[in-house]
Amino acid sequence: xxxxxxxxxxxxxxxxxxxxxxxxxxxxxxxxxxxxxxxxxxxxxxxxxxxxxxxxxxxxxxxxxxxxxxxxxxxxxxxxxxxxxxxxxxxxxxxxxxxxxxxxxxxxxxxxxxxxxxxxxxxxxxxxxxxxxxxxxxxxxxxxxxxxxxxxxxxxxxxxxxxxxxxxxxxxxxxxxxxxxxxxxxxxxxxxxxxxxxxxxxxxxxxxxxxxxxxxxxxxxxxxxxxxxxxxxxxxxxxxxxxxxxxxxxxxxxxxxxxxxxxxxxxxxxxxx
Numbered sequence: 001x002x003x004x005x006x007x008x009x010x011x012x013x014x015x016x017x018x019x020x021x022x023x024x025x026x027x028x029x030x031x032x033x034x035x036x037x038x039x040x041x042x043x044x045x046x047x048x049x050x051x052x053x054x055x056x057x058x059x060x061x062x063x064x065x066x067x068x069x070x071x072x073x074x075x076x077x078x079x080x081x082x083x084x085x086x087x088x089x090x091x092x093x094x095x096x097x098x099x100x101x102x103x104x105x106x107x108x109x110x111x112x113x114x115x116x117x118x119x120x121x122x123x124x125x126x127x128x129x130x131x132x133x134x135x136x137x138x139x140x141x142x143x144x145x146x147x148x149x150x151x152x153x154x155x156x157x158x159x160x161x162x163x164x165x166x167x168x169x170x171x172x173x174x175x176x177x178x179x180x181x182x183x184x185x186x187x188x189x190x191x192x193x194x195x196x197x198x199x200x201x202x203x204x205x206x207x208x209x210x211x212x213x214x215x216x217x218x219x220x221x222x223x224x225x226x227x228x229x230x231x232x233x234x235x236x237x238x239x240x241x242x243x244x245x246x247x248x249x250x251x252x253x254x255x256x257x258x259x260x261x262x263x264x265x266x267x268x269x270x271x272x273x
Contacts, residue, residue, distance in 0.1 A: 002031035004054065005255065008047060009062035012038045016272045017060055020248045023268030027261040032057075039065065048072050051091070058090045058255040066129060073098040082166070083133045088251045099254055102133030105247030106217070107141065109238045110187075115213055117141035121184060124148050125175065125202055126191035127155035130217055134191055135159060139168040147185070149175045149203075150192075175202055183207030188230075190216045195224035202226065210234040219244050245269055 007017040013036065021034040039047030041064050048069075051059060061069045066085040070076070073086060075097040080086050086098035110117060120143050124131060127150040138146055146163055148170060150156035156172035163170035182188060182205055194202045195218040205214065205226075214230035219240030230237050245266055252260035 002033060003057040005032060005034045005058050005060075006037045006051065006056055007034075007060040007062060008037050008039045008051070009065060010038050010040045012036045012062070015062065016244065016269055017248065019268045019272050020245070020265045021252065023264050024252055024261050027264035028258075030256070041065075044068055045072065048096075052094055056091050058088070058251075060251055061087050061089060070098065072096060079103055079133075079136070082136050085129055085132075087247070088254055090254060099251075100133060101247040101250035101254070102130060103137040103140070104250045105243050105245075106130075106134050107137045108246030108249070109215070109242035110213070112242075113236065113238075115187070115236070117143055117187070119144045120186035122146040123178070123182065123185040123188045124191060125189065125194075126150060127152075127159040128191065131159055131191040132162065134189060134217075135163045135168065135170075136166065139163065139166040143168060143187075145169040145171075147171055147173060149173050149178050151175055178203050180204075180207060182212075183209075185212070187213040187215065190218065190224075190226050193218065195226055196220065198225070200225045201229050205229045205233055205235070208233050208235050210236070212236065213238065215243075216240050217243050241269055 007015050015036050018034045018036050025032045044065055066087055069086045074095045077099045079100040080098045083100045086100055088099040088101050090097045122138055122143050124146055127148055146168055148156045148160050153174050160170040160172040212235045214235045215238040216224050216227050217240045218224050222239055227237050248265055249260040
């Protein structure tokens with residue numbers, strides 16, 4: 001009997017996950033399928049019942065269900081409880097265990113390039129759901145400090161308090177306050193949605209150089225204005241699709257207990273652009 005996997009969310013038709021996972025199944029000759037399943041915001045409990053009925057083996061969770069889904073889990077791993085959101089679920093005979101692959105997915109491209117995170121100084125733009133996973137990742141890898149810049153300072157302050165709680169030195173500022181200070185950071189991350197609509201970069205990258213790592217988690221379009229400016233300065237650039245791929249690889253490994261076919265998944269993902 002083949003296994004079925006899914007991604008749930010709303011909207012869901014633009015999800016690249018079915019392509020990525022189907023390519024992995026083909027590459028390894030696995031008898032599995034992966035579907036996109038739209039569950040509107042207030043229909044999550046019925047949706048989960050439906051997934052259990054078709055004996056779904058596992059599923060990914062995307063907007064708007066990543067926090068709400070926590071209520072329906074029988075077990076959670078530590079990344080889930082730390083981040084307070086779930087994006088990958090395993091169904092074991094009706095018992096649901098949740099994981100969050102945002103943190104590992106985010107760190108993966110940095111590790112692939114052997115970038116030294118330990119003792120580095122980070123500038124993080126944005127304080128939403130993804131930003132929390134990113135803070136947790138930098139804390140785990142023992143970064144020196146993180147400055148969280150957000151349009152509304154309140155959200156930045158909340159996230160900064162979370163960083164301190166998990167032993168990462170942190171301060172909160174508004175995006176306007178960054179000014180010329182970008183040159184003081186080793187790694188600059190855009191975790192806002194700025195760039196999705198081809199908007200100009202949220203900050204000036206004046207003063208960075210070829211040692212600065214500039215990472216945008218927006219993956220559509222691939223070349224955001226933020227990254228184009230980083231390239232002009234010969235910075236080390238990390239694309240949003242690499243985080244998406246890192247998350248998919250981790251989900252694959254959780255579900256199948258085997259190494260994911262990274263290159264096949266990367267090809268399928270880039271084919272979707």
